[in-house]
Amino acid sequence: MNNRKEHDLLGDETLPDTAWYGIQTLRALRNFNTSGVPIHQFQDLINTLTMVKQASAEANHELGLLSSKKTNAIRQACIRIREGELHNQFVVDLIQGGAGVSTNMNANEVIANLALSIMGHEKGEYQYLHPNNDVNKSQTNNDAYATAARLSIVLSTQTLTHALSSIKSSFEKKAEEFARTPLVKGTHLQDTATKMLGSEFADFAASLKEEIVNIQSACTQLCATNLNSTSQYQTNSVHPDYTKSTIKHLTHISALPITSDKESSDNHSDMEAFVKTSAIQRKLAIKLAKICNAICILSNDPRTNFNEINLPITQAGSSLVPGVVSPVIPEAVSQTAFQVIGHDVTVCMAAEAGSQQLNAMEPVIIYNILNSMKMLSSAIYMLNHRCIRGITANSPPIQLNIPDSRMLAALMPDLSYGTHPLNHLSSAAANTSPMKTAV
Structure with missing residues (x-):
């Protein structure tokens, strides 16, 4: 295997010639082995990193700061990566020190080496096109990485909202299907009055519709970027039109409504949009988790003769007892929900840890939000396709005890609260005869 040498301020290092990343990525690989989750597990983040780099190159060229030859090579490299090339070269662990510097440099080096290849040069021949001086021109990690991270979350929400819209439609269809099927309402796990089973599913649909609106609102804030932050940190002046030009090109490349968030420092310190x-x-x-809990109760409620609804049978529920079937899909979704709640705790703690004008904990924030997005999307898809769509109403058991509940409701004005109404029905319960007969 052929090797090549690269140099940085710490000295020389040898890289295998198969590596499209460079020396700074190599050091990050040695330094950070925290989550075991490299960048390439999140394709949206790779894509948005290349969008930001391409937009910056286009802006620098438009302002006369980058040659046509270099700009064309960077543009082609970014497009090819978004088409799927070299994703396995984005190798840095998502949780890292340095506020995301290593992720930014991993992108710079892979793009630079692919651009060099397009120009007819060898990897590492940075005298022709440099990861820092050219690919990262007019940027700092604080704007390039933060912007790419925000936009990767926006792209990830598209999968989540699609999953939510799909399961909402499934709930709405079940609401229509069960519109005439009676159901005993319950509070404190006790029977109260009656309603229609369809209304329960309609409530689920309405609840999730609200969350789709909330996600879309968050995306609007995430699309407000801080690409102007470079000028706050670099001693050499940045072209005054750089931000405007970059946002114009980034909007075109990403097809997202990018705006400039000049007044906010949330990308650096308090992480408001991420929180x-x-x-x-x-x-x-x-x-x-609440919906899954309700579904499990509806599928096995002892006060209304069991099984008001039937869940699809997906697998055996016991390795010991034959014939046992458990609500494994809702259980798995509930566990996913618990993990996402834990991710939010981490995000809150990391946001609080921001100091002065920078939050060095941003990588763990991005890691947890992207993980939550991925887990929620998968869980909702699983719940919809493996459970909700196959639910049926177990109408005979529901109908059996509906008259009893209505009878109790009708008699309540005449029954004293000093005596539990079921005391009047003890003999009926002992003989398992219908409640209305005992009354």
């Missing part, structure tokens, strides 16, 4: 997004994920997780 809000994580809170929305937590809220959605709580709703999903």
Whole structure:
């Protein structure tokens, strides 16, 4: 295997010639082995990193700061990566020190070496096109990485909102299907009055529709970027039109409504947009867990003769007892929800840890939000396709005890609260005869 040498301020290092990344990525690989989750597990983040780099190159060229030859090579390299090339070269662990510098440099080096290849040069021949001086021109990690991270979350929400819209439609269809099927309402796990089973599913649909709106609102804030932050940190002046030009090109490349957030420092310190997004994920997780809990109770309620609804049978529920079937899909979704709630706790703690004008904990914030997005999307898809769509109403058991509940409701004005109404029905319960007969 052929090797090549690269140099940085710490000295020389040898890299295998098969590596499209460079020396700074190599050092990050040695330094950070925390989550075991490299960048390439999140394709949206790779894509948005290349969008930001391409937009910056286009802006620098437009302002006369980057040659046509270099700009064309960077543009082609970014497009090819978004088409799927070299994703396995984005190798740095998502949780890292340095506020995301290593992720930014991993992108710079892979793009630079692919651009060099397009120009007819060898990897590492940075005298022709440099990762820092050219690919990262007019940027700092604080704007390039932060912007790419924000936009990767926006792209990830598209999968989540699609999953939510799909399961909402499934709930709405079940609401229509069960519109005439009676159901005993319950509070404190006790029977109260009656309603229609369809209304329960309609409530689920309405609850999730609200979360779709919340996610879309968060995306608007995430699309407000801080690409102007470079000028706050670099001693050499940045072209005054750089931000405007970059946002114009980034909007075109990403097809997202990018705006400049000049007044806010949330990308650096308090992470407001990220905290809000994580809170929305937590809220959605709580709703999903609540829905799953309700579904499990509906499928096995002892007061109304069991099984008001039937869940699809997906697998055996016991390795010991034959014939046992458990609500494994809702259980798995609830566990996913619990994990997402834990992710939100981490995001809140990391946001609080921001100091002065920078939050060095941003990588763990991005890691947890992207993980939550991925887990929620997968869980909702699983719940919809493996459970909700196959639910049926177990109408005879529901009908059996509906008259009893209505009878209790009708008699309540005449029954004293000093005597539990079921005391009047003890003999009926002992003989398992219908409640209305005992009355």
